[in-house]
Amino acid sequence: MIRRFADWLVFSVFGLTPGTPLGEALDFFVYDTLKITLLLFLISTVMGTINAYFPIERLRRYRAAGSTASSTSSPRCSVPSRRFARVRPSPCSSGS
DSSP states (O other): OHHHHHHIIIIIISOOOTTSHHHHHHHHHHHHHHHHHHHHHHHHHHHHHHHHHSOHHHHHHHHHHHOSGGGGSOTTOOOOOTTTOOSOOOTTSOOO
């Protein structure tokens, strides 16, 4: 569907001939631009839906209730491991 639209746009509307380097390059550019735009729209829609139905507080409570690894950190205070943090420790960390 996207391929047919890109072919129609480049070869019919713009009037380029198929098989020429310019026609094929523009056809590829239009096709890939449309495909990437559609994928970005779908990903942002899915992520927006996930964020709307799964608020961060609910996920933190779920993680704190079902995981033993969360017992070392407070569910209200998510601090990255010191191995990755290059700044001063957060006041939420235990200081160990």
